[in-house]
Amino acid sequence: MPDARVIPLHGPEHSLPPVAGRPGDRGAEPAAHRGRAPGDEFAELGEGIPDWEKQLADLLAFLRRRISGDYEVDEFGFDVELNDNVLLPLLAPLYDKWFRVETIGMHNVPADGGALLVANHSGTIPLDALITGYAVHEHHPGHRHLRMLGADLVFRLPVLGPLARKAGHTLACNPDAERLLRSGELAGVWPEGFKGIGKPYRDRYKLQRFGRGGFVSAALRTGAPIIPCAIVGAEEIYPKIGDIKPLARLFGFPYFPVTPLFPWFGLIGMVPLPSKWYIEFGEPIRTDTFEAGAADDPMLVFNLTDQVRETIQQTLYRLLTQRRNVFLG
Amino acid sequence: MAPRVVLVTGVSRFLGGYLAARLAGNPDVERVLGVDTVPPSRDLLRRMGRAEFVRADIRNPLIAKVISTARVDTVVHASVTANPAGPSGRTTLKEMNVIGTMQLLAACQKSPLVRKLVVKSTTAVYGASPRDPAVFSEEMGPKDLPSSGYAKDAVEVEGYVRGFGRRRPDVQITTLRFANFIGPRIDTVMTRYFSLPIVPTVLGYDARVQLLHAEDALAILERATLHDLPGVFNAGGDGVLMLSQAIRRAGRIPLPVPSLMVPTVGTVIRSARLVDFSPDQMRFLNFGRVVDTTRLKQEFGLTPRWTTREAFDDFVNGRGLCPFIDPDRVAAVEREILDMAAKLR
Numbered sequence: 001m002p003d004a005r006v007i008p009l010h011g012p013e014h015s016l017p018p019v020a021g022r023p024g025d026r027g028a029e030p031a032a033h034r035g036r037a038p039g040d041e042f043a044e045l046g047e048g049i050p051d052w053e054k055q056l057a058d059l060l061a062f063l064r065r066r067i068s069g070d071y072e073v074d075e076f077g078f079d080v081e082l083n084d085n086v087l088l089p090l091l092a093p094l095y096d097k098w099f100r101v102e103t104i105g106m107h108n109v110p111a112d113g114g115a116l117l118v119a120n121h122s123g124t125i126p127l128d129a130l131i132t133g134y135a136v137h138e139h140h141p142g143h144r145h146l147r148m149l150g151a152d153l154v155f156r157l158p159v160l161g162p163l164a165r166k167a168g169h170t171l172a173c174n175p176d177a178e179r180l181l182r183s184g185e186l187a188g189v190w191p192e193g194f195k196g197i198g199k200p201y202r203d204r205y206k207l208q209r210f211g212r213g214g215f216v217s218a219a220l221r222t223g224a225p226i227i228p229c230a231i232v233g234a235e236e237i238y239p240k241i242g243d244i245k246p247l248a249r250l251f252g253f254p255y256f257p258v259t260p261l262f263p264w265f266g267l268i269g270m271v272p273l274p275s276k277w278y279i280e281f282g283e284p285i286r287t288d289t290f291e292a293g294a295a296d297d298p299m300l301v302f303n304l305t306d307q308v309r310e311t312i313q314q315t316l317y318r319l320l321t322q323r324r325n326v327f328l329g
Numbered sequence: 330m331a332p333r334v335v336l337v338t339g340v341s342r343f344l345g346g347y348l349a350a351r352l353a354g355n356p357d358v359e360r361v362l363g364v365d366t367v368p369p370s371r372d373l374l375r376r377m378g379r380a381e382f383v384r385a386d387i388r389n390p391l392i393a394k395v396i397s398t399a400r401v402d403t404v405v406h407a408s409v410t411a412n413p414a415g416p417s418g419r420t421t422l423k424e425m426n427v428i429g430t431m432q433l434l435a436a437c438q439k440s441p442l443v444r445k446l447v448v449k450s451t452t453a454v455y456g457a458s459p460r461d462p463a464v465f466s467e468e469m470g471p472k473d474l475p476s477s478g479y480a481k482d483a484v485e486v487e488g489y490v491r492g493f494g495r496r497r498p499d500v501q502i503t504t505l506r507f508a509n510f511i512g513p514r515i516d517t518v519m520t521r522y523f524s525l526p527i528v529p530t531v532l533g534y535d536a537r538v539q540l541l542h543a544e545d546a547l548a549i550l551e552r553a554t555l556h557d558l559p560g561v562f563n564a565g566g567d568g569v570l571m572l573s574q575a576i577r578r579a580g581r582i583p584l585p586v587p588s589l590m591v592p593t594v595g596t597v598i599r600s601a602r603l604v605d606f607s608p609d610q611m612r613f614l615n616f617g618r619v620v621d622t623t624r625l626k627q628e629f630g631l632t633p634r635w636t637t638r639e640a641f642d643d644f645v646n647g648r649g650l651c652p653f654i655d656p657d658r659v660a661a662v663e664r665e666i667l668d669m670a671a672k673l674r
Contacts, residue, residue, distance in 0.1 A: 053670050060663045068656045069577030075569050075619050076463045077537045155459035155616075158533025158588070165537070166571075175462040175469070 076147070076176070077165035083145070084137075087167050091134040094127075098272070099233060100329070103135050104280040108227055111142045114181035115284065116219045117188040118308050119229035120207055120316060121196035124257045126150075127272065128197075128234035129190055133167075135279055136186065147180050148188040149173075149215075153254070177218035187224075189215045191305075194254040201239040205232070205320060207313050213305040216287075220295035220304070223288035228308050230315035233277030236326050238262065276329035278319050282311055331357035331555055332403035332445060336396060338387055338433065339408025340380075341365040343515045343543060344449065346373040348407060348550050353380035355555070362399055364392065365408070366425075387429040393436035396443065403445040404437055405554055406430065409486050411451070411479035411607070412517055419478070419607065426482040427489075434493040437500070445501045447553045448490050452506045452539075452563060453480035453609060457616040463537075466621040467506070467561045478607030501559040505549060508565030508620060511640050512543030513647020521604045524650060528576050529594050532585035536572040536617030539565040542635035542643065552631055562629050563620035566637040572614065578638075579645050580652020588615075 062085060065071050071081045095101050109115065117136075122128060133146040149172035155161040170176045172189060180187045190196065195208040219226050242258030262269030285308060287294075294300055323329060335352055339345035340363030349363045350373075361380035363369070368384060369377065385391055387408065396404070409426045437443045455461065456471030475481045487504060494502045509519045519540070522528065541564055549564050576583045586594045595606050626632045635643060645652075 050674060053667075053674065056670055057667060060666060064656075064659050064663050067577060067654060067659050068580075069570075069574040071574065073537070073569050073571050073574065075537070077535075077569065077571065077617075079571070152460045158531075161459060162533070162535035166535075170463045171460070173462050175464070175466070179462075179464060 073166075074168075076168065076170045076180075077162070078145075078147070078168035079166040080145070080168075083167050087163070088134055088137060091130055092138075095131055095134050095138075098274050099131065099237075099277040101131060101135060101233075101277040101279060102329070103139055104278060105283075106136075106140055106281055108281040108283055109136060109140055109144070109186065110225065110227075110284065111140075111144075112184065114184050114222055114224035115186050115227055116177070116181060116215060116224050117146065117186060117227045117229050117281070118215060118312070119188065119190055119231055120205075120312050121190035121192040122199070122204065122231070123197060123234040123272075124238035124240050124259070126190070126197060127237060128231045129188065131234070131277065132188065132229065132231060132279055144186045146188045147185045148190075149177055149180075151193060153252075172214075174214055174218050177215065178222055181218060181222040181224040191215055198240065198243075198255040198257070200243075201235070201241055204235040204239075205316050207309055207316070210305050210309045213301045216301045216304045216308070217295040219287045220290060220301070225284035225286050225288075226304075226308055227284050228282040228311040228315065230280045230282070230312050230319060231277065232279075232316060232319040232323065233275045233326075236275040237272035239273070273327075275326050276323075278323070278329070280315050280319060282315055285311075331355075333358070334360045334362070334399055334401045335403045335405060335554060336362045336364060336399070336401040337380075337405045337407060338364050338429075339406075339410065340377070340382065341367050341369040341373070342408070342410065342412075344510075344546060344550065345405075345407040346377060347547050348405065348554070349380040350376040350378060351547065351551050352554065353378040357555075360399065362395065362401065364395065387433045388424065390432065390436070392432060393439055396436050396440045400442050401440065402442050403447070403554060404433070404443060405447045405449075405550065406433060407447075407449045407550065409449055409451075409483065411453070411610070412605070422479075423482055426479075427485050430486045430489050434489055438493060438497055443497075443500060445503075445554075445557070446490070446493070447503045447550065448486070448505065449550065450487055450490075450504050450506045451479070451483045452508050452565065452618055452620045453613070454483045454487060454506060455618060455620070456480060457536075457609070457612045457618045459616055461616070461618075464619050464621050465563070467563055467624055475609045478609040480609040501557050503553040503558055504561045505553060506561065506563050506620065507546055507549075508539045508541045508563075508618075510543045510546055511540040511644045513644055515543035518604055518606065518610060520644065520648070522606075523575065523579050523581065523644070524648065525598075525603060526581065526653060527584045528581045529584045529586050529591075529598065530572060530576070531591055531611070531615050532587045534588075534615045536614050537569045537619050538572055538575055538617055538637070539569055539619045540637045540640050541565050541633060542640035545633040545635055545640075548634075549625075549629075549631055552629070558629055560624075560628065562625045563622050564625055564633070565620050565622050566633045566635055566640050567622070568636040568638055569619055570637050570641055572617065575641055577654070578641060579650055580654045580656070582653055 073079050129148050136146045137143055145168050148169040150169050152171055154164050155171055191211040192208040238259045240257045244256040248256035335358055337345050337349045340349050346369050349361050352358050352361045363380050363382045364385050366386050383395055455465040456473055456475050458473050460472045510517050511519055599605050
């Protein structure tokens, strides 16, 4: 270790109030790291130092930890530091400025413990999932991470696959879902899958089939509450009016979308339309009231699946009647 | 119940050899026999103490004679390996792994005295693919059966072991699925890989890597030999390192190679006698693999002393790997920039 240059004025604690999701937040826990480096000590000086210098110190400490591999990754490959400092901030402009997202009923998301968020899927590319994850992390008092369950296609793709893992997401399968819920994580699932996200524009806000109810059995087995979540606005970002099947087959994708702007306008066509978004978190549906073995009762699983689906569909219709304009809200 | 006469296969390698040494140091064990095709190194032989070395090929029916005349009651099959011993390559390795296991199990089946079998297997039997769950537990199988290489050998070996269990229900069988070994003393494909100055990786992929310290592996094998703990157990350290993170921790320079070029680069590295990677290990570098070790901790009763991260750091420090990106240097640069910033204030 380099010799100490500064005398900490505020004892071993960090003098800045920790703000979740900002650089330096994690760096303030020296015990978590192999050693204390200049940036950490520097941050403790607190007053008398301009803000930009503190930020520079935080940034350098962050870069040092990245270069020397000094960070934690969980068994799913979730890299909290990278996610909070690099990946999530990328979504901020999209969330605040472009889609001007409004969340309703955030108090329905429990502050701790395992819970399963179930939402409708739309928009040709899964931006709705990313935005929901951002909403929960930024606007929930507990700043919870939404651990999404994604299709295997995501994890097969280079770059995107590892990135999804680093952002805390994992494959949509029962073992992973149950493992996340058991360890008290907030998991997110979009049970419509490709049928929902890739449906034509004329079918907007019509919920598709909800898979085989695997998410319900996962919740039943772990006793985690199900939070129905309705997302309005994501349908309009890329209105899918066509599908080029041969191209989709060529790339191995489930569909190759044609929107009014894509692929005609190339890169410009890939800019999502600035629709106004509403995300409503519904009242949690408890699953711990059923007796053991309920997960193996197909009738119960179907009923619960249907209940969740109906709740989301009703919320969607209600939000849609309240919305006057797609882009202005 | 402590075993009386133990036969350990693969004693010329790290795990077999040091296990024999540990057992030889245990006064409860009457006799320790080590079998391998090549004699252990002088240093290893010295450590093995009173353990006897039998130069035999487990592919040869002669092994049955050794087992019956020495009145062996416990067999530790530790010779199944991913690391080719010599230049002879994969064919011999496969034969050693699969045919060797068949012969050994046949010999065990014939000897009524054998009452315990410990098999060193690997987590590679779970395969590695994007369609797999993030964490494997013992009852899961691979989505895509490994089609070649070590993983396939291990799947076949486990198949024969299960068959043996059906034919000899009186024998206690412990199958240990080990994660990749790491440590300052052991020499594996992984240690050689991370010792390369420039480490080739697959472009656009980053694997989750779970490692097990070689000393923990020895402790697990020893416990399985000395106690009756039948079953299949995953064995790996706690926690996960990303491949990119491990490379950074070792101070190496990653060289991302496009997927299409990976086989070519693999061949070059193999022919340069640096690292002998098989296709299933390449897949491992793409997707990685993590196993659930709850059963090991609770039923088997052993928690690895090193986490994945600690084991890897121990390997880096113990080997004295000279980092190309020195963490002290990085810290010094950081300090310089901050000093400059302070002057600007």
